[in-house]
Structures are given as C-alpha cells and as structure tokens.
Amino acid sequence: MIHTPVLVKEVIKYLRIRPEGVYVDATVGTGGHAKFILEKLKTGLFVGIDRDKYQLDITRNYLKAYKKKARFFQSNYTSLKELLKKLQIKFIDGILFDFGISSIQLETPSRGFSFQSDGPLDMRMGTTGKNTITAGDIINTYSRENLAEIFYKYGEEKYSRRIASGIVDYRSSKKIESTEELNRIIISAIPNNFYSVNISARIFQSLRIAVNDELDNISAGLNKAVGVLSKGGRIVAISFHSLEDRIVKNFFRNKKPELKILTAKPIVPAEEEIEKNPRSRSAKLRSAERL
Template sequence: MAGRGTPGSETAGGPARHLPVMLGEVVAHLAPKDAGTYIDGTFGAGGYTRAILEAAECRVIAIDRDPSAIAAGGELVLAYPGRLVISEDRFGNLDEVARMLGAPQVDGVVLDIGVSSMQLDEGERGFSFRRDGPLDMRMSSSGVSAADLVAKLPEAELANLIYRFGEERHSRGIAKAIVKARAEAPIVRTLQLAEIVAKVVWAKPHEPHPATRTFQALRIAVNDELGELARALIAAESVLKPGGRLVVVTFHSLEDRIVKSFFANRSRAAAGSRHMPAVNAAAPSFRLVAKGAVEPSEVETAENSRARSAKLRAAERLDAPAYSGADLDGLLPPLPDPDSRRSNAPSRR
C-alpha cells in the first residue's frame, strides 16, 4: 500500500521497486503552472514534489509528520533553491501550514495516502509484519503506539477496531487470540503479533499475509489516518484558489470512500426543499476533473505491485465559498455494531 518511496529497497511484502504511484497521472490532473504554489501534503521521499517542481517554475510546500522524511528532504530543498519548503506537520493542518508560510491560497494540493516505503522498509518503525521490530507504527515520534492498543484495549473494542479499519472478517477470533496471548506475555514485537494472527487466519501462498488487515487496522488507529484524511480534504477546500486542483491517491476502500463522498458532496448542488429552497442551498465548491476513479495502467502494476490497489480522484475548486460548518464525522465510516455482524470465528481451513 505504500505509494511513496525510493528505488532499490525492499518492502514488507518482499522485493519491490519503490516508485511514486501514478506519477504521470498525478501531475497531469494537478496541472502545475509557472508562478503557482502547490502543497504536497504527504511528502514521503519527495517523488511527487520533485515531479511538480520539474513540471513548472512553481513553488511547493511539502508536509510530512515523519522527522526522518523531513531530514531526508534536505537535498531536494537545496536542488530547488527558493522553490521548496518542507514542514514537519500533519497534512490535516495543511491550510494552517500554508498560511504560516505566506500562502493563504494555493493553486493545487496533492495527497498520497499510502504508507511511505521508508517506513515499511525499516523494521524498527514497527509497520512490517515480515520484519521483526518493536510494535510501534507511529508515523511521528509521539502518542499511543500499536503495542499500547494491543495491550490495553478490551477484547470487544479490539475486535471492532480490526473490523472497522482492517475490514477483517475474522476480527473477533483475532481479538480473542490477542487477549489470550497478552495474558501470558506482553505483545511488543511485530513478528510476535503476526504469528498470533497467522494462527487464526489462514491464507494460501499467493494470497496476502494473514496479518495484513490487522496491521492495517492498528496503523490507521494509531495515526488517526482516516480522520487526518477528512481534515485534509476540508483544509484543502479552504485554501485552494478558484481553478486550483485537489488530487488524492488512495490505497484501500476506506480511504477511497471518504474521498469519493467528499467530492460527490462538494461537486453537487444541494436540492431545494420546502424547508430550504434551492436558491438558498450551498453552491458546489468543486468540479470533478476525473469522472470516477483513475486506476494505474497495466504496465505500471506489472512494474510496481504496490500500485494495484491505488485509485486517483481529482477535482477543481470553483468560485463558491468553502462549505461552512463542515461535518468531519459525516465523512468517516461508522463504527459497526458488533451484534449486527455475522459471526467470524477463527478460521484455519
């Protein structure tokens, strides 16, 4: 699921070339222009930022919450003097970052919601279920870790978290196994957790690792990834100039659902009713640039297996004001009622 990285390293899923996913499509939909200002809200290894800077004589404000990404970006800053600033922050604050850097309005925003290849490659970051390391998963250096969640959450809450954010149908069985294991010894290593999950969920050799969805769920929860995405979309709406483009690349259905819902809501004029005539309804603030989701080409997926699940959506800012009283919770997937789900007992076929 990583979309940002550097060539020549190895991922949690095995050897792979690390290339920015749908780089050509991103630049084409963003359409950088000379003298414009653009925000790369998910800098990573700088693949999109470099491409934007090469596409036009423009300025880029890059954001990443990972201190290691900021440090590694210094060389790129030097390569484009006066045109690139990298800020250590959350991309949900992209509007505040831009204003602090003297850009209250910008010409484009790009977000790649995939995990950075650098994060996956370093076992010590705790993202990988194939590399041993501390069960961390924090993109920044502060806050609750995955080990904290695994150690403290009650079984029902843990099952719901894995079901909600991992879309894992065996969530109850996994949560039960985790609670049983942690009663015997603390779960503090990535391979330790992966082995616990693998005893519950069986997968064929060509299928994703049994722990894939569980690790995804914990990573999303630790970093509040869905909430961060929703805040970033609302922030982009407030900072984009009329005619500015918002381009978002997602890597799983939960992310794509949020982006799709946001663009549908903002690109459609609200229907009138006897309580709110159409003349008083909010005007659309975006026009869809890409009709539906753009997917990577067969050539790209053959060269970069990480691109297979990627989807790109893009829209252009209109003259209408940003929606007031934006409902953050309305963009987020609801927590399922555990009593309404089908049983998902442990499966070892």
C-alpha cells in the same frame, strides 16, 4: 533509497501546474512526486508536508537542488492553513494527497509497520508531539471488543473476533512486544488451512490506521484543502484501499457545487506501471477543481 511514486503522469496532468503557482504536497514522503512538481515550477512555490521526520530528512537532501522554491514542514496536513499562514500564503493552486505509508516506512523494521520483519510494535508516522499512542499500547490495553472493532472497521477482516480473542488470551500471561510475536498470535488464531498472509496484512493495516487516526485525518485534510484552494485550483488524491477511496469519493460529491469532479471514475495505473511497481496495483486517483 527513494519510494517509487505512483501515477506520476496522471498527478501532473490533473494538477495542471502553472509555473508561477503555489502547490502543496500534503504527503511529500521522500519527494517522489515532489520532484516532478518542482520541475514544472519557475517562479512558483512548492510546499511539502509530512508527519514523519525521517522521511523529510531524506526529502530535503534529495530535493536540495530545488531548495530556493521549496519549503518543508514536519506536520500533520490537517494544519495546512496554519502552515501556509507562516509563509503568508492565503490561497494555493493545487494540492496532492498520496495516502498511506511509503515503502521506506514499511521496509524499516524499527518502525514496526510490517509483519514480514521483526520490530517493535510502534507504527507511529509522526513520533513527536501528541501522537504518542503506539500499536503496542492498543494491542496490550484495548478490550477484546475494541480490538475486534478496529480489525473489522479498518481491516475489513472477517476473523476479527477470533484474532482479538487470541490477543487477549495471550497477553494475560505475557505482554506482546514485537511485530513477529503479534503475527504468530494472528496465525495461531486462524483455523487450520484458512490462514493467508492477507489476513496479517489487513490486521497490520487496521492497527496503522488506528494509531495514526488516518481516516479522520483524510476528511479533515480534504476540508482544509478546499478552504485554501483558489478558484480553478485542483485537488489530487491517491488512495490505496477502499476505505480511503470511499472517503475521497463521498467528500468530492458532498462538496458540489463548490468542487467540480474531474474524474467520474477513479484513475488507475496502466498494466505497464503495475508490472514495474506492483505496489501501485491498488492505487486510485481522484481529482476535483474548486469553482
């Protein structure tokens, strides 16, 4: 099973791949975009990074035909510079960020990302090293105020306080252990007739962002990328919600004149792509070039 990559044509266009260049996919996932980048490389090198070991195992196998020109790292993309150093690379020609999680992560119940299937409250993208806090830890130990803040800040959910209170009341008699259990608590915290699945989606999204420190990683990762881009090198970043997109937009703006913005407005998928892959509906691509 392979995650369907979004905005592929646009990614390839904005990366403007030179066959002898060095290109990084900072969120390689299961290699959907990577394959198209690798197809364009001749003597160049591809570097694929992902925090998630399970994704990388699939990718290494999926892209085995290209293994001579590809290197993979299980790591946070915020370690970009150190990873490149291992390959004795100082500068790169382009980098892709495709934020969020892949549909494979979402659809694997044991990872705990989805409220639509039952699993443990985990949600860690990388399950090794220091990234040990799980969604269950947050749900069972954070104060009512801290929970409400996470739901509001990262989920923009207006029932944040009610849901936080529902969780704190419930856990006073029993530890919350599964995604299904958490989802039931969310549903019962919402007044009759006001519940919609979007509320569960927003709460689960906010927990995922908190567990994986996603927003801070985006700023740090973009900064690292600018530090290693050669002149004329390009960043392509795909976001899936407004919080991510705002960070990318402001980052590019604040980096002027070091960066030239190539997309005055974000590029979005055509209707045809959305029809084939509904998950692409919220994708927004922005790109900038190092001057």
